[in-house]
Amino acid sequence: MQEEVVETVEPVFGEEEVAEENAQAKQVEELVAKLEESDNRYLRLQADFDNFRRRTKMDLEATQKYRAQNIITDLLPALDNFERALQAQVDHDQAKSLLQGMEMIYRSLLEAIKREGVEPIEAVGQEFDPYLHQAVMQVEVEGSAPGMVLEEFQKGYKLKDRVIRPSMVKVSQ
CATH class of the missing domain: 2.30.22.10 (Head domain of nucleotide exchange factor GrpE)
Incomplete structure (x- = not known):
């Protein structure tokens, strides 16, 4: 009887594939950071606009209150x-x-x-x-x-x- 030898083949990654995967991971991290920065900038802009609207409303109310x-x-x-x-x-x-x-x-x-x-x-x-x-x-x-x-x-x-x-x-x- 012959023994069957089963070989498992593990993929071998070359340095090129690892470097490409690291570059893609780095690019994803940069894109995520840019997205977070854009979100933060949007939230700050929205908060600034809300503050401007509230200030304008208060100024208008004060003007109406003390118009005379x-x-x-x-x-x-x-x-x-x-x-x-x-x-x-x-x-x-x-x-x-x-x-x-x-x-x-x-x-x-x-x-x-x-x-x-x-x-x-x-x-x-x-x-x-x-x-x-x-x-x-x-x-x-x-x-x-x-x-x-x-x-x-x-x-x-x-x-x-x-x-x-x-x-x-x-x-x-």
């Missing part, structure tokens, strides 16, 4: 003048009717700016707040706590949550 600020700032000196004129004491009937007309105009101006979100800042009797009040005088008053607003020289105003003009006040020491 310039005109109100221009009207405040006129309101101050109305207040001074209304404090005048008159005896003549014609002057009294004129004063009543000025008071009506003054009230309608106050209502108009109130509809836009303008509020006067409360000052007298309040604790001094440097964000709301501008101290122009300090005096010592017995029986008054230090840092309290004693007198208001010029009324301050806020537009929604923004101070347009701080109140000019006298503060106790």
Whole structure:
């Protein structure tokens, strides 16, 4: 009997095939790295665009919220003048009717700016707040706590949550 000899043939790779396989693996790695870099760049660009859109929306909302600020700032000196004129004491009937007309105009101006979100800042009797009040005088008053607003020289105003003009006040020491 003859013995059969079975030979298994293992493929023999030459250096060329190994070098070619390594080159292909390296090329695949480079392509994967480029793809990841492109994905990262795309995600950063998308995040930048989202941030831009959010910033633009916030700017537009702030513009809408404070759109009346310039005109109100221009009207405040006129309101101050109305207040001074209304404090005048008159005896003549014609002057009294004129004063009543000025008071009506003054009230309608106050209502108009109130509809836009303008509020006067409360000052007298309040604790001094440097964000709301501008101290122009300090005096010592017995029986008054230090840092309290004693007198208001010029009324301050806020537009929604923004101070347009701080109140000019006298503060106790």
